[in-house]
């Protein structure tokens with residue numbers, strides 16, 4: 001009896017995977033990964049931003065926008081590799097979402113201690129947004145007068161992590177906040193005066209909602 005089960009399964013993890021469903025297996029992999037290998041979160045920085053159009057037309061509530069971003073992702077781990085399965089950039093102004101783009105550069109794998117540069121992520125188009133007269137519109141007008149807009153960019157990710165041969169199931173989606181102050185620039189080629197900005201709330205490999213699934 002004992003001999004037979006050893007013969008059919010090489011190890012406990014393997015048995016587990018065969019006899020239980022993938023959810024249990026995922027949970028096990030996640031637990032091993034998080035509690036034993038203690039991965040560090042990747043670091044996201046918006047190194048450059050250029051806003052060449054940000055016009056709101058009151059008559060038809062339409063925002064025309066043209067934003068380009070350079071984003072750097074650093075994997076600080078010495079032993080953990082990261083698969084970026086999907087990366088979406090969501091742009092909000094005054095908590096109103098006006099754009100979402102899915103980056104064509106994903107999926108890709110990021111090795112240990114490696115830095116990935118996502119250059120010229122384009123967020124452009126037009127969107128119907130409903131601005132409140134009092135707060136939103138007056139802030140928009142203030143920002144327009146100052147020539148700098150507070151644009152909150154969220155980076156939404158689906159990732160997998162790899163330690164040696166172990167590959168975790170999908171994490172996420174997790175949302176990373178990059179609160180940008182982007183000057184309106186007349187030309188894409190002139191330096192815009194944007195200050196490189198680190199993104200906050202990075203819970204990619206230690207996403208609380210992954211524990212919630214357990």
Ligand SMILES: *[C@@H]1O[C@H](CO)[C@@H](O)[C@H](O)[C@H]1NC(C)=O
Nearest residue numbers: 052053054055056057064144
């Ligand atoms: C955008 O707005 C600025 C000033 O508000 C105006 O000069 C410019 O012509 C507008 N551009 C477009 C494309 O609507």
Ligand SMILES: *[C@@H]1O[C@H](CO)[C@@H](O)[C@H](O)[C@H]1NC(C)=O
Nearest residue numbers: 057058059060061062126128
């Ligand atoms: C909204 O109005 C502006 C200015 O009149 C125009 O350029 C734009 O095409 C309009 N957008 C839509 C969706 O009608």
Ligand SMILES: *[C@@H]1O[C@H](CO)[C@@H](O)[C@H](O)[C@H]1NC(C)=O
Nearest residue numbers: 109110111112113114115116
């Ligand atoms: C980072 O990844 C790229 C692409 O996979 C690879 O060419 C490069 O050698 C890596 N750099 C380091 C420091 O591992």
Ligand SMILES: *[C@@H]1O[C@H](CO)[C@@H](O)[C@H](O)[C@H]1NC(C)=O
Nearest residue numbers: 048049050068069070119120
């Ligand atoms: C991003 O990087 C590219 C290449 O280094 C550069 O040409 C561009 O001006 C940078 N900034 C933006 C906002 O695209």
Ligand SMILES: *[C@@H]1O[C@H](CO)[C@@H](O)[C@H](O)[C@H]1NC(C)=O
Nearest residue numbers: 148181182183192193194195
């Ligand atoms: C960039 O940083 C400098 C110095 O802290 C500051 O004076 C400037 O207003 C900042 N620019 C933007 C666009 O936030």
